[in-house]
Amino acid sequence: MKNRFPPKIEHEIGKEILKVENVTSEPFFRNVSFELRKGEILGIAGLVGCGSSQLGEALFGLREMNGNMYLNGTKIKIEDPSDAIAHRIFLVPEDRHTLGLVLQRDVKENHSLPNLDFLSKFGFIKKREERKSVMATVEYLNTKITSINQRVENLSGGNQQKVVLGKWLARSPKILILDEPTRGIDVGSKYEIYKFIYDQARKGVSIIVISSEMEEVINLSDRILVMSEGRITGELSPQEATQEKILALAVRGKES
Amino acid sequence: MKKMDSTFIRRYGVILGLFGIIAFFAFESPKYFFTFSNFMLISKQSSINALLAIGQMFVILTAGIDLSVGSMVGLSGAITAGTIVATGNIFIGLLAGLGVGAGLGAVNGIIVSLAKVPAFITTLATMSAIAGITLIYTNGQPIWNLPHSFMYFGQGYLTGIPFPVIVMTIVFIIAWIILALTRYGRHVYAVGGNIRASRAAGIKINSVLISVYTISGFLAALAGIILASRLGTAEPTAGRGYELDSIAAVVLGGTSLFGGEGWIVGTLVGAYIIGILNNGMTIMNISPYYQEVVKGIVILLAVMLTSFGKKYWNE
Numbered sequence: 023m024k025n026r027f028p029p030k031i032e033h034e035i036g037k038e039i040l041k042v043e044n045v046t047s048e049p050f051f052r053n054v055s056f057e058l059r060k061g062e063i064l065g066i067a068g069l070v071g072c073g074s075s076q077l078g079e080a081l082f083g084l085r086e087m088n089g090n091m092y093l094n095g096t097k098i099k100i101e102d103p104s105d106a107i108a109h110r111i112f113l114v115p116e117d118r119h120t121l122g123l124v125l126q127r128d129v130k131e132n133h134s135l136p137n138l139d140f141l142s143k144f145g146f147i148k149k150r151e152e153r154k155s156v157m158a159t160v161e162y163l164n165t166k167i168t169s170i171n172q173r174v175e176n177l178s179g180g181n182q183q184k185v186v187l188g189k190w191l192a193r194s195p196k197i198l199i200l201d202e203p204t205r206g207i208d209v210g211s212k213y214e215i216y217k218f219i220y221d222q223a224r225k226g227v228s229i230i231v232i233s234s235e236m237e238e239v240i241n242l243s244d245r246i247l248v249m250s251e252g253r254i255t256g257e258l259s260p261q262e263a264t265q266e267k268i269l270a271l272a273v274r275g276k277e278s
Numbered sequence: 279m280k281k282m283d284s285t286f287i288r289r290y291g292v293i294l295g296l297f298g299i300i301a302f303f304a305f306e307s308p309k310y311f312f313t314f315s316n317f318m319l320i321s322k323q324s325s326i327n328a329l330l331a332i333g334q335m336f337v338i339l340t341a342g343i344d345l346s347v348g349s350m351v352g353l354s355g356a357i358t359a360g361t362i363v364a365t366g367n368i369f370i371g372l373l374a375g376l377g378v379g380a381g382l383g384a385v386n387g388i389i390v391s392l393a394k395v396p397a398f399i400t401t402l403a404t405m406s407a408i409a410g411i412t413l414i415y416t417n418g419q420p421i422w423n424l425p426h427s428f429m430y431f432g433q434g435y436l437t438g439i440p441f442p443v444i445v446m447t448i449v450f451i452i453a454w455i456i457l458a459l460t461r462y463g464r465h466v467y468a469v470g471g472n473i474r475a476s477r478a479a480g481i482k483i484n485s486v487l488i489s490v491y492t493i494s495g496f497l498a499a500l501a502g503i504i505l506a507s508r509l510g511t512a513e514p515t516a517g518r519g520y521e522l523d524s525i526a527a528v529v530l531g532g533t534s535l536f537g538g539e540g541w542i543v544g545t546l547v548g549a550y551i552i553g554i555l556n557n558g559m560t561i562m563n564i565s566p567y568y569q570e571v572v573k574g575i576v577i578l579l580a581v582m583l584t585s586f587g588k589k590y591w592n593e
Contacts, residue, residue: 136480
């Protein structure tokens with residue numbers, strides 16, 4: 023069988039773009055601080071329930087949170103997803119059915135949902151441009167659909183996930199927060215999503231990959247944070263990271 | 279083989295039903311039923327329900343429901359009539375009636391979205407409260423003495439077509455355009471389909487919810503004005519029970535009560551089916567008591583057929 027992970031693509035890691043300082047959202051996580059660089063793939067590893075998913079949601083404005091966030095050195099306040107979207111910070115949520123997709127609508131409408139501001143004029147949808155935008159994303163992600171009018175509930179998990187990813191591509195993301203990006207999808211789609219992550223990093227997008235699959239975090243990331251019980255318990259480079267080391271950090275604080 | 283979409287049966291099932299009912303009455307009573315003047319009569323009789331159903335559809339698309347539209351018909355008719363009698367100015371009267379309808383609709387939307395009270399409870403409460411306000415405002419007495427020119431809205435004709443039918447047609451076309459072609463329409467469907475995913479797509483959920491109830495209230499007021507004009511008086515209990523016919527029309531038209539799915543042509547057809555049933559059964563001399571029963575059974579059958587068809591096509 024061929025490799026489950028595509029060959030790593032060299033990408034340049036630039037200066038700091040996002041700084042998160044002492045953010046807390048009880049009872050999920052507290053005093054979390056980290057920074058993210060341009061073009062960096064930052065892995066956040068941890069066991070299910072460690073608070074990393076909620077951290078991702080809070081950074082995107084879906085959850086109330088205290089603490090400071092700086093984007094390119096400027097303090098920003100994100101209270102609603104629309105604020106995050108305005109800063110070009112996007113979330114691909116863990117549960118695509120509840121947070122990512124409108125299942126009974128079609129591929130085209132799901133794709134355009136957050137993008138209608140520039141895909142419409144005087145409130146009317148620019149059908150031709152919408153179609154172009156959807157087709158470009160579908161081709162780039164190699165999403166398997168019969169037509170862009172297919173209902174997303176009839177797509178496989180992998181293709182549904184590509185629709186969720188695709189929603190944000192039209193807005194040229196600055197920061198992508200991917201929460202369990204490959205959960206419940208087939209091996210082929212997983213491989214393509216990994217390729218997508220590398221390609222985005224190469225283009226200078228900063229990516230946070232939240233995952234409980236340690237192999238995934240080790241293979242993808244440029245740097246790995248480990249969370250346990252709502253705190254960051256350690257930072258590892260991919261060279262030094264092993265499943266054992268991550269696991270040791272991921273259960274820290276659980277013993278008592 | 280290409281997989282059949284359930285949208286197909288949802289959409290065209292109701293139209294088949296419409297043809298079936300038309301064929302039935304045309305066969306039973308060709309002399310009276312199948313005439314142009316009877317078609318205009320049916321359109322006129324369906325127009326009030328169609329207006330309510332179009333507003334109701336916006337609400338149901340967001341997975342809500344508006345039970346207050348019937349009471350809203352009564353109150354806005356009364357306010358319009360009362361204002362016209364008091365000021366002698368029809369224009370101010372219309373403005374007052376429509377304003378009250380839209381305003382109270384917005385109140386429904388604010389309670390549903392900001393206070394997060396379920397739509398069913400919210401509009402059940404406002405249905406009762408608004409009916410009460412109408413009784414207080416009218417003192418339980420019909421308002422008449424309306425100027426003759428006011429009767430035009432309900433009784434007038436424009437190029438041979440009843441004015442209410444023209445209003446209904448214009449509202450229908452605007453609503454169709456909004457739902458099919460605009461950004462706002464997409465938001466309505468999305469919010470009803472998945473409210474959390476819509477929020478995560480940056481949509482301002484609360485404004486969408488408030489707006490659909492406002493639309494429903496506004497159209498209920500428009501229906502109330504036409505009704506008062508047609509009757510020539512504003513009855514304090516006008517519009518009672520109309521909410522049920524409007525919901526029936528929307529559901530007959532294939533709109534999902536769970537939100538996110540529906541075709542506005544279906545809603546108009548649904549309103550016509552109810553209108554044709556009323557008309558046809560009256561022509562056939564069926565007792566009004568039985569008419570209610572038949573209507574109930576037809577609605578139930580239609581919805582069962584739709585869900586059966588959906589299952590069938592999906593398998």
